[in-house]
Amino acid sequence: MLARASLLTARNLPARINLPRSYSGAFILFNLFSSANHSASSSKSIMSVQEFVDTAIDTHKITVFSKSWCPYCKKTKALFAAEFKDEEPYIIELDERADGDEIQDYLAGKTGQRSVPNVFVNKQHVGGNDDTQAAFKKGELKKLVHL
Numbered sequence: 001m002l003a004r005a006s007l008l009t010a011r012n013l014p015a016r017i018n019l020p021r022s023y024s025g026a027f028i029l030f031n032l033f034s035s036a037n038h039s040a041s042s043s044k045s046i047m048s049v050q051e052f053v054d055t056a057i058d059t060h061k062i063t064v065f066s067k068s069w070c071p072y073c074k075k076t077k078a079l080f081a082a083e084f085k086d087e088e089p090y091i092i093e094l095d096e097r098a099d100g101d102e103i104q105d106y107l108a109g110k111t112g113q114r115s116v117p118n119v120f121v122n123k124q125h126v127g128g129n130d131d132t133q134a135a136f137k138k139g140e141l142k143k144l145v146h147l
C-alpha cells in the first residue's frame with residue numbers, strides 16, 4: 001500500500017492526470033512561501049505587543065498592567081486612586097484583551113515578573129502590589145511620581 005502510494009509522486013503521475021512535472025516543485029515552493037509568510041506574521045504580532053507595552057510605559061506617568069478580578073491589582077489601583085488623586089494611571093486589564101497572555105509573556109521577559117499587577121512609574125519598573133505598597137510607605141513612590 002505504502003509502496004503503491006509512493007509510486008504516485010508527481011514524477012510518476014499517470015499521464016491522464018494532466019499536471020506539469022514541476023507540480024511537486026511548485027507545491028514545495030508554495031509551502032515554503034506560506035510558512036515564511038506565517039512566521040513573518042507571527043513575528044509581526046510579537047512586535048506589536050512589544051510596541052504596545054513599551055509605548056504604554058514610555059507615554060504614561062503611571063502604567064498598571066492588571067487583571068480586573070485580581071485582588072492585588074485592586075489594592076494597587078486603590079492606592080493610586082486614594083494617594084495620587086491628580087494622576088490618571090493608565091490601567092491595562094489583561095484579562096479583557098485578546099492579546100493579554102502575549103502581553104504577560106512579554107512583561108515576564110522584560111521585568112522578570114509574570115504576576116499582576118505590574119507597575120511602572122516614569123518608565124521605571126516598580127514591581128507588584130507588595131513592591132508598590134512598600135515603595136509608597138517609604139516615600140519612594142511619591143518621589144518617583146513627582147520626578
Ligand SMILES: N[C@@H](CCC(=O)N[C@@H](CS)C(=O)NCC(=O)O)C(=O)O
Pocket residue numbers: 067070071072073114115116117127128129130131
Ligand atoms: N505578591 C504579588 C502577588 C501578585 C499575584 O499573585 N497576582 C496573581 C493574580 S491575583 C497573578 O498574577 N497570578 C498569575 C496570573 O494571573 O497569571 C504582588 O504583590 O503583586
